[in-house]
Amino acid sequence: MPNSLDMKTTDGPRGPKPRKILSRRNIILYGTLIFVAIYYLVPLYVMIVTSLKGMPEIRLGNIFSPPIEVTFEPWVKAWAQACTGLNCDGLSRGFWNSVKITIPSVFVSIVIASINGYALANWRFKGANLFFTILIFGAFIPYQIMIYPLVILLRDLGLYTKLPGLILIHTIFGMPILTLLFRNYFTTIPEELFKAARVDGAGFWGIYFRVMMPMSLPIFAVAIVLQVTGIWNDFLFGVIYTKPENYPMTVQLNNIVNSVQGVKEYNVNMAATLLTGLVPLAIYFISGKLFVRGIAAGAVKG
């Protein structure tokens, strides 16, 4: 017969508290998460499945059923043969246009915005606050107001309907939000580091390239993700500031999907849409971790 002291030391609670796996809390939590995930993934599933079916199979109407006979024909057609207007060389033309638009736009806008943000955060020049206020104000002006003036501006510069014109537009519209992003990030870098670099004899560019930039890779990743997805997915500027042979992929996709002549080739449309979405998707997967880290770093001390 154990005495009361032994009872206390051996039979009492000890170690981690046991938790029920099928508790009400867990069922509600995971149930909601699974439901929401399915809700968002079903359209994607339908698109993928449909893009792998032939037209006869689609006409049967079972949009949720997997393809009986997998075919990549619609993907090939979407990429190389789909017609928009007189051109029948598929989305590939739009893809390369988008590449030619996105890469320089992302590069130029990030270079300028990061230098802006650095100057605003660390070199408090006269009028810096006014400049910053005007720039941020720019982020709140609706695009519609600026569209026509910019058409005139580009026309006078001789860039209207050309790719460099569109690159300029993307750079301008990316500026407020990107500058804000970089400025806020650079202000979180301790001021003493900047002071130390000045005592060590580094100048404006020396501090930027050798001290600030190497410390800011996460925020550069964030900026790249924001800009690549934003510019790649842009439709409005592409349709306004370019002409058909320079149309980006999104505009071309719209023209393929919305063409009224002939039969609606759902499988080709689905394949074309997926092709257009591949680039932003790939960017997210590659830089997802950096992206979250960068956003969080900017958020803690804004």
Added chain:
Amino acid sequence: MNSIEIKNLSLNFGDVKVLKDLNLTIEKGEFLVLLGASGCGKSTLLNCIAGLLDVTDGQIFINEQNVTWLEPAQRGIGMVFQSYALYPQMTVEGNLSFSLKNAKLAKDEINRRVKNASEILQIEDLLKRKPAALSGGQRQRVAIGRALVRDVDVFLFDEPLSNLDAKLRTELRVEIKRLHHKLNNTMIYVTHDQIEAMTLANRIAIMRDGLILQLDDPKNIYNFPINKYVAEFIGSPGMNFLQGHINNKDNVSFQIDDTIFELNGYNFQTVVEDKRPVWLGVRPENIVVNDGNKSLPVNFDVVVEVIEPMGADTLVWSHFNGHEFRFTVDGNKVINIGEKINLGFDPLHISIFDFESEDRL
């Protein structure tokens, strides 16, 4: 020869006057500590000397050269910051050589200086590491090394030990003192820690509201504080203050309520008229517990309220005529709460301040 001369320096941030017409001369090889509570302008003054802040008015001379408009790197200074401010993406070696590369020095000269500095600070084994892989003390050593490689005459320290734990702080404090003996260059050291100030300085400048209140060697600041603020700031535990007035009829004495302390031996700066209201300040460590022979000129009784043993000595809290009164006794002495105890002090070791202006009398 003067190492640093500051003439009529003023600095305003908008309407706020941070430094007010400040003058300061520092000799070559001197260790000067700027001491004050936060917001007194001590770090601002250091930043002005470093050239990290533009001054509103006045001039700064370093080695007889007017550097008021020069860039920090051109002033011949090295600076150590509270947060270490090491470049996180560079190795220790990269951190040490950054300024030398910016100055476009030859490669073997850079290597020689980095080697020399890392030997002095005993960080040779850490050269290939990144700052993230260093402890706090090691980081601060690297930060000092970064100032050392520049081979400059003036070192500026901005609260360099405040981020370290107590034990490391004591260790590095001694090391900084050794470094000063070895290099014998001018050092200006900003701190709010009066122990650091007392132990390191040749001279201490106590600052308040953008002004230097007292500039003197540590002993004089401790023994003859120029006003009540300085007296309160220096010394731990803090000075005791009794509020009363001076009697100056036959001989000078201090009266608090009905108690009268004879002040024979106290050196008054001026003639003090009868009935002048004053503060009498006496440090806890200058109070002597009377062990029977009432030889001290001043003595009185208090009741023990709280005891704080600190090892070497014990701090005792009590009240005297409504004023809180602390004194230290030998750590081995047995003292009980509620005990009545006879205390005394020598008027030589007290300070008397005017009640209104709080200046030393």
